[in-house]
Amino acid sequence: MCGIFAYLGDKKTAGKLVVEGLKKLEYRGYDSFGIAEKLPNKFQIIKKVGKISDFDPNKAKLASTNLAIGHTRWATHGGVTKLNAHPHLSSNGKIAVVHNGIVENHDALRKALQKKGVKFISQTDTEVIPNLIAAELEKNDFPTAVRKAAKKIKGRYSFVALKHDEETLVAARNGSPLIVGVEKFYPKNDGERHGKADGSAFFIASDVPAFLAYTSDVSYLDDEQMVVITRSPLGDHFHGRFFNLNTGEAVPKRIVSIELAAGKAEKGSFEHFMLKEIFEQKETIAKALNQDEKQLKLVAQMIKKAYGSFFIGCGTAGKVCAAAEYLFASIAKKHINVIFGSEFDTQEAFLTPKTLLVAVSQSGETADVLEAYKIAKKKKVKTVGVVNVAGSSIARSSDVILPVNAGVEKAVASTKATTAQLAILTLLAYTVAGKLEEGKRVLAEAASQINDFLNPRYSAHLKTIAEKIKNVESMYVIGKGADFPMALEAAIKLQEVSYIHAEGFAAGELKHGPLALIEKNTPLIAFVPAERFRHDVLSNVAEVKARGGMIIGVSPKNDALFDEWIRVPNVDTAQPIVNIIPIQLLAYHLAVLRKNNPDLPRNLAKSVTVK
Ligand code: F6R
8 A cells, every 4th residue: 555656767757757657556545646856955846635647747847857756645644635645854854755654653753853853744654754864864874864764663664765965766665565676777787786786767666567667677675675776986877776774784686577568457448447357357267277286286285284274365365265265175175274364463372383374465465464474484384375466575475376367456446366366276175185187177167157258248237237226325245155255255345346335144144133134125145056055045035035125146047036137157166256256347337337436446555565
């Protein structure tokens, strides 16, 4: 959450480059934005409340400068106001900072700085950072001042700092992602490149796609590291040097060329990324199945040998793990423990070097999961990452990776990554059962059925249903077995983009309380299986129908109880994958009909890098 972008290089349009980069990071936070352009001995600051995508840099009076930083915000401390937007300046105006994360001890730091006469103008935790750096500058050079300031900060963070009178960019990371892009990287200097890189320009961003149009040569800043970018003594290019944030020692860094195609992250002919990504599921399931079988079998062995496996994820990824619990039980007759990333720390007592942690994450940057990794490492627990973003923090910290292969997912609401994760965990369950080939067959059949049914006519049918329910106050979703976590996932999808109150339940649980919420025409979405458990779920549906509920049946077979039938193919253990797709479409259409932006839902952000 929060997007950071910075540029130092040979172009004099740094401000415009930063705005363009921030637009690609908008999914990380979109309540306000700002940039700082470095002018001789001062900064030009532009801040605005609202979305960076609505900002036209050609209409703003951007400066001619080769050094600028910017930020698109997802508010944590302090309301959504221009004053609270980043960049933040030190009270003496010498330091500008953009920051992602939380300064947990900001209160104590703020009070200490106030005693020294520092005046604060915002309500943010961030404002202490430029002031800490400014205080350290009294005795240190700029990079050392940043390092010493960073050591005083408690919490997960990344930030980039500028000084009013230096052509230097300094960035520090401890928890939240920062990636350094090097344009026209000079590999000739390879031999002497310990802790050093040379390029015609440097980018620093929270995520790679932000600068992919300019370079695919990147270096990942790791936790407790900083990078200092300056002009080379010859003056014709720039140096990037990497240091340990604690000791100040230079650290060796590799520059890697990554393969993401910049164009893939564009909307194409679709009105929204969410719709495009839903339709991409025609291909992404098949891509997810394209796993290195050796790795798959290795993970299956790890699960079999482990004295307890914990599958963790947050939000949608957590629901995928919960579905996996049922899939492992039915396919592999194996129990796995499932817990949300934010709850994993409660399980510390059960962790031994024989425990296995399997983390599912689209972004690979979710703070709650990274915190779980910290505990796992401490307890010598082996880790497996089921991750979509290659090179992300979780991918780099995992002992083994099963790549999700869904491609860039831009819409905040996860769709194609969800079903790809489900496909991988289903395949893994089959591998644990020693039935990999059968698993591949079942899932390949599901992939081909999805390719078939996911078409504009199907989407139009979901839109018709959305028209009928677009003004309801609440709706409910039920399912049994692996469809129960899918009911929870369906509810998340409906909540986050339509803003309609939606809740998921295990089908049999309704009568134990939630049935009291059903009124005339309250929509109930029911995942009704074709065979096993069909009768049980239909009984629960009948109980709602008898109380006036409007029944939307998601099922391979129609039933007289359904007011609306959403047909899905009958695909055995891949049923949760095909069941969730129409609800993604329903949520999308509800959002559009209710005039919400489905790509950027209010209050949310794509990559949740705070605890
Ligand atoms: C909901 C959604 C979120 C994420 C959650 C975890 O549509 O996208 O609930 O699933 O924030 O994110 P990742 O998968 O990046 O760890």
